[in-house]
Each structure stands twice: as C-alpha cells, then as structure tokens.
Amino acid sequence: MQNAEKILLPGVGAFADAIKKLRETGLADCVLEQARSGKYMLGICLGMQLLFEKSYEYGQHEGLGLLKGNVAPIKGYIQADLKIPHIGWNALHFEKEHFLFKYIHEGDCAYFVHSYHATDCKDSLIAWAEYDKPLTAAVAKGNVLGCQFHPEKSGDVGLNILKAFCEVKA
Amino acid sequence: MITKRIIPCLDVRDGRVVKGVNFEKLKEVASPVELAKYYSDNGADELVFYDITASAEGRALFTDILTEAARNVFIPLTVGGGIKCVADFERVLSCGADKVSVNSGAIANPALVKEAAQKYGDQCVVISADIKRVGGAFHVFAKGGREDTGLEAIEWIVRCVGEGAGEVVVNSMDTDGVKGGFDLELLEKVCNAVDVPVIASGGAGKTQDFIDLFQKLPKVDAGLAASVFHFGEIAIPDLKKELAKNGIIVR
Numbered sequence: 132m133q134n135a136e137k138i139l140l141p142g143v144g145a146f147a148d149a150i151k152k153l154r155e156t157g158l159a160d161c162v163l164e165q166a167r168s169g170k171y172m173l174g175i176c177l178g179m180q181l182l183f184e185k186s187y188e189y190g191q192h193e194g195l196g197l198l199k200g201n202v203a204p205i206k207g208y209i210q211a212d213l214k215i216p217h218i219g220w221n222a223l224h225f226e227k228e229h230f231l232f233k234y235i236h237e238g239d240c241a242y243f244v245h246s247y248h249a250t251d252c253k254d255s256l257i258a259w260a261e262y263d264k265p266l267t268a269a270v271a272k273g274n275v276l277g278c279q280f281h282p283e284k285s286g287d288v289g290l291n292i293l294k295a296f297c298e299v300k301a
Numbered sequence: 302m303i304t305k306r307i308i309p310c311l312d313v314r315d316g317r318v319v320k321g322v323n324f325e326k327l328k329e330v331a332s333p334v335e336l337a338k339y340y341s342d343n344g345a346d347e348l349v350f351y352d353i354t355a356s357a358e359g360r361a362l363f364t365d366i367l368t369e370a371a372r373n374v375f376i377p378l379t380v381g382g383g384i385k386c387v388a389d390f391e392r393v394l395s396c397g398a399d400k401v402s403v404n405s406g407a408i409a410n411p412a413l414v415k416e417a418a419q420k421y422g423d424q425c426v427v428i429s430a431d432i433k434r435v436g437g438a439f440h441v442f443a444k445g446g447r448e449d450t451g452l453e454a455i456e457w458i459v460r461c462v463g464e465g466a467g468e469v470v471v472n473s474m475d476t477d478g479v480k481g482g483f484d485l486e487l488l489e490k491v492c493n494a495v496d497v498p499v500i501a502s503g504g505a506g507k508t509q510d511f512i513d514l515f516q517k518l519p520k521v522d523a524g525l526a527a528s529v530f531h532f533g534e535i536a537i538p539d540l541k542k543e544l545a546k547n548g549i550i551v552r
Binding site for chain 2: 143283
C-alpha cells in the first residue's frame with residue numbers, strides 16, 4: 132500500500148466482519164497512515180461506509196473514523212413503502228462541485244445496492260440520490276473519497292468517475 | 302428515484318447464445334461476450350447469463366465466457382443455470398458475477414438459499430421460478446420447465462424470500478415465447494406477496510408490453526426478455542424513450 136499511488140477500498144458484505152478483518156490483518160492502521168500522508172483513496176459501497184466513525188448495522192461498530200458521520204439502516208429513515216435494499220440505478224444529484232464529477236453530469240444514473248446509508252455527514256457530502264428521502268451517494272474530504280454506488284458497475288458514468296479519480300494528482 | 306430496469310437474458314449453451322421458444326427448438330444467436338458488450342453499450346441496465354449446458358466441458362467453457370464478459374462489461378451481471386450448491390455460487394462469483402440466480406437447485410436443496418444468503422448477502426441471491434398454471438393453481442416447475450414440482454408458486458417464493466433471496470425473477474411458462482405480453486395476473490400476486498425487487502420474465506413481444514407492465518404493476522422493478530432483443534425486434538434505446546414518454550422513469 133505504501134508503494135501505491137492511490138488506494139481503492141472496495142467492499143461487499145457486513146460492516147462488522149469487514150472492520151474486524153481490516154483490524155486483524157493490520158490493514159486498518161495502514162489505511163489510516165496512508166490517509167494521513169495525503170494519499171488519495173476511494174471507498175466503494177461498504178468501503179465508503181468503513182470510512183465513517185460508527186455503524187449501526189447489527190449492533191454498534193467503530194469505523195475507521197476518517198470522515199465525520201455514521202452508518203444507519205435505510206429502514207425507518209425513509210417513510211414511503213419502498214423496497215429495501217435500495218437496488219438499482221438512481222440519479223446523482225450534486226451537493227458540491229467535485230473533481231470526481233469532471234466527466235459526468237447532474238442527473239446521470241449510478242448503480243446502488245445497499246440497506247444502510249451514511250448519515251450526519253454534511254461536511255463531506257458531495258452527491259446524493261433520492262429514494263423518498265435523500266441518500267448519501269458520494270462523499271469527499273480532502274484526499275479521502277467514497278461512493279455508496281458501484282462505479283465499476285455503473286457503465287460509462289462509473290468508468291468516468293474512476294477516470295477522474297485516477298487522473299487526480301496527489 | 303430508482304429507475305425501472307430493462308434486462309436482456311442470454312441463454313448460453315456450448316459457448317453460444319441461444320433462445321428457446323417455449324423452452325424448445327433452440328436457435329443460435331451470437332457470441333455471448335460480443336452480445337453482452339453490445340447490450341451494455343446500448344442501454345441495458347443489467348444482464349443475465351443463463352447456463353443451459355449439461356456437460357462438464359460446456360460448464361468450463363461457460364465460466365471462461367463469463368470471465369471474459371465480466372472483464373468487458375461494467376453493468377451488473379447475474380448468472381444462473383446449474384447452481385446446485387454454495388460451491389457453484391463461489392465458482393460464478395469468482396468469475397465476476399454480481400448475483401446468482403437459483404431455480405431447480407433451491408428446489409432440490411431447500412437449505413441453499415439460506416446458506417448462500419448468509420455467506421454472500423441477500424443482494425447476491427436471486428430466486429428464479431418457472432411457473433405454469435396447473436388446474437387453476439400456479440405451480441413451480443424444475444429442470445428447465447420439464448418437471449412439475451407440485452409446489453404452489455407464491456408460497457414457494459415467499460419462503461425463499463424469507464430465507465434470504467434478495468430478488469425474484471418470475472418466469473411465466475404460459476406467456477413465455479408467445480409474445481403476447483407479460484403475465485400480469487401472476488406478477489401481481491407475487492408483488493403483493495413479497496417486498497424485494499420483482500423481475501418480470503416471459504411474454505414480451507412489443508414495446509407496449511413493457512409500458513403495460515410498468516403502468517399496470519408499478520411494483521414490478523424490471524422487465525427481462527431475450528428473443529425480442531436478440532432479434533432486434535425491440536431496440537433498448539427506443540424502448541426506453543417510449544417508456545419515458547409514458548411517464549415511466551428509466552435510465
């Protein structure tokens with residue numbers, strides 16, 4: 132990881148298992164060290180959720196704490212009779228301008244699959260998707276970035292986000 | 302708001318795409334990898350690869366093709382056919398599949414859905430049911446539609462969702478291949494019974510069939526079809542324009 136130019140933190144599965152594995156293998160400390168050194172990193176889906184302080188997925192678990200905010204169930208947050216997980220293509224609404232969006236447009240769709248979402252993360256929120264209420268879609272704070280959707284499964288829109296991430300100079 | 306999904310299904314046998322009309326008379330279409338790439342570049346929201354091979358050689362060929370497709374296609378990929386145990390999930394997921402659809406395998410091994418959902422997450426497990434009317438009831442069929450299991454379809458689907466299936470593909474054998482529209486009666490029953498995404502399959506013949514599907518049953522999440530897309534009878538970009546004109550939200 133020390134030799135890498137940039138870091139991708141992917142992830143599918145449960146928060147508790149993932150953070151436990153990162154800590155057991157020493158990768159958690161390594162990620163934190165790299166983040167503090169200013170290296171660009173992008174968390175994807177669960178990988179984005181791990182960047183926050185706390186998750187309430189089956190209990191309460193400490194995250195990496197690189198971003199302010201928590202991860203909570205979508206159930207109970209949205210009121211409409213909508214399906215959970217939030218699965219499928221949903222439009223991105225930009226909260227702030229960001230280099231990740233250099234090659235895409237407001238309203239472009241990305242592919243989401245998740246039952247939990249990031250909350251209380253106003254200072255890092257850069258994009259959201261509407262599912263009865265706004266759901267955190269992308270976050271950024273300096274060199275630490277994340278997207279809830281899967282850019283690697285979001286066709287050209289996703290590839291263009293990854294391109295912008297790859298191009299940014301440290 | 303979440304968009305309605307349009308999903309082409311590629312039946313693959315011995316490395317080629319085929320489409321069965323009423324599950325018989327298989328006709329060859331094209332290279333699965335090329336076709337997958339074509340669909341991904343032309344508005345498909347997701348792809349289903351269905352392995353209808355019986356032989357071990359065919360299976361190895363299928364996993365090679367799947368790997369190649371996953372390297373070239375950047376939309377969600379669901380794989381089905383011949384999924385009998387958790388090791389089969391592992392086999393196709395390691396090739397790059399995002400979701401795995403089970404049908405006969407779940408009927409033969411009722412613990413499979415639960416085991417797979419616990420290991421890979423609900424979002425990864427799709428229950429696919431071939432359903433046909435038998436004496437006024439809806440029955441689940443196994444083995445590519447050749448065997449009546451006697452299972453009542455809605456009960457079966459509810460049970461699978463309860464055990465962790467994160468999506469349901471409802472394939473109506475009565476409307477499949479007929480091109481007279483989706484089986485709205487059956488789909489409505491399924492939509493009222495489960496709260497996970499429902500994918501309609503079997504019966505698409507024209508654009509209006511998709512409009513009817515989403516307008517009459519707003520709870521249906523996706524429409525799946527094969528031959529109408531493979532033979533160019535419906536072009537997905539045109540279909541989406543028509544859906545949008547009719548107030549249906551698409552990508």
